[in-house]
Amino acid sequence: MASLAVIILTFNEELHLARALKGVAGIANEIFVVDSGSTDHTKEIATQYGAKVVEHVFTNYAKQFQWALDNCPITSDWIMRLDADEIIEADLAAEISRNLPNLPNEVVGINLKRKLVFMNRTINYGGRGILVLLRIWRRGQGHIEDRWMDEHMVVQGGTTVTFNGGFADHNLNNLSFFTDKHNRYATREAVDVLNQRFGFMPREESLSVEASSYQAAIKRFIKEKVYNRIPFEFSAAGYFLYRYFFLLGFLDGKEGLIYHVLQGFWYRFLVGAKLVELTLTIEGMRDSQAIAKELAKQTGLRIEANFPRLTASKSS
Template sequence: MSGITAIILTYNEELHLGRCIASLTPICDRICIIDSFSTDRTIEIAKGLGAEVYQNPWENNYAAQLNWGINQINAKTDWTIRIDADEYLSPELINELKSILTSIPNDVSGIELTRKVLFKGKWIRFGGFYPIHLLRIWRSGQGLCESRLMDEHMILSGGKILRLQENLIDENLNSIHWWVNKHNNYARREAADILNQEFSFVETTDLAGVEVGKQAASKRKVKNNLYNKLPLGLRSLLYFCFRFFLQLGFLDHPKVWIFHFMQGFWYRLLVDINVYEAKAACQGDVFRLREYVRNEWKIKI
């Protein structure tokens, strides 16, 4: 079988990391952890399961951290896979990968996986959350994370993309308190990304003209050309209604209704409030805005 190197970004992931590594072990030659100086048992677990550990300070920029890791591990295997610590490969996906990796045509440089998200043990099946297709495997040396402050995707230097059928499982086991804190940070990163689309205070990549999954490019186009042009605040309400009613989110388990409300309305409203506050503080001055994002929100740009 063609060799695979896995790369996982971590910070205090003792709850999930063992599960993630266990799912990778049947198909990966190397498992590399890019850790942001965890204070729990993350490093102990990683080393105990045979993973390589690299450490780099987190500067609130996922793309910068991931690309640092890709360069640092210098994968020599045919393929590289990127996976989050709270994700794992389903047994069916493991078997699918084993069966196809040795026979992939040479003109294919990337592989899309289908992500299945669970919330409080329940599948988020509706509301536009399944299937989500993500470019997660690429020929080593031909993939990087796009330079963006939020909503980052892997992009290829060339070649075609193959989509697999079986599921990559995303199941975070942390409390709702942890989830809220995480999304508070996400909201600032996404607000910075939206502000950058308007004021261009830092150079980022665009999915146009690069090899990336079609679903990712399509969603980015809708977000930039429609959603971001709607009034602040109103767009979060409209998005939640679209997702919960038109995309049938109400058919999910009642536990998942919490997720649709929190991620589809509360989070998007929080992003808009951050955009409003930054604009009010900087009065449209690009230099002040760049410094505000860097110093107040602690985001590396």
């Protein structure tokens, strides 16, 4: 029988964690909850469900997850990445249990089809329906991309397959939490775009199509090579109109309208505005250490130039 370890990163996730743990209770041999200083009952809930709790200071998701891969005492054959607000539904759990032991050796990764539930409504349109994400891989054959945003799992040494069972992203927090979270995301994404331009931190520049999916690779290419080169005051509005009308986002009802406006326009506009703001704060700087230090000061993020003092050159 194949064995499976599940890794969940947490910070104040008492609202979601028990639900996530119940979803994998019947398929996971090991569960590691990597916490970054929760002040609620997250760690107690994890312990109650038999998870091993490990604490580590958070820099960004990619670094935290890679730290977990490198430091958790994982012995299982396979590893699953799961967010605390995600749900492995019963049919997917059964599919994993049934198929995982029978996969040929050349299969090193498994994609899952994740749906989005927002304000208790499944979002089916606007390009935000099913996302195909690589979430299970053979131990020792996967790592997470070193990026501040839009990080994906990358596997090597074989091929991937896709399971079809129910997998959902269903956050139960209110809109204040949603906007606060996306405000923080906007800061991180603006830093990531600046790093793409100035190269003051290491960053994986490409996504292996074999490792994840054509869907993710195409979206990243369009975002980085096309969207990010258009002035944000036009790109944000154009993106929302494309999603809401051309991709039929209006069919998602009132909840869909709220989601597509906030995530498809407001968030994209905010990223652009923060990018302008942060660009002004580092105007004239070319030294990577100085850029990293100033951005850390302005954003409160743990930004460090992870190599010696270098002259940063702007790229198109």
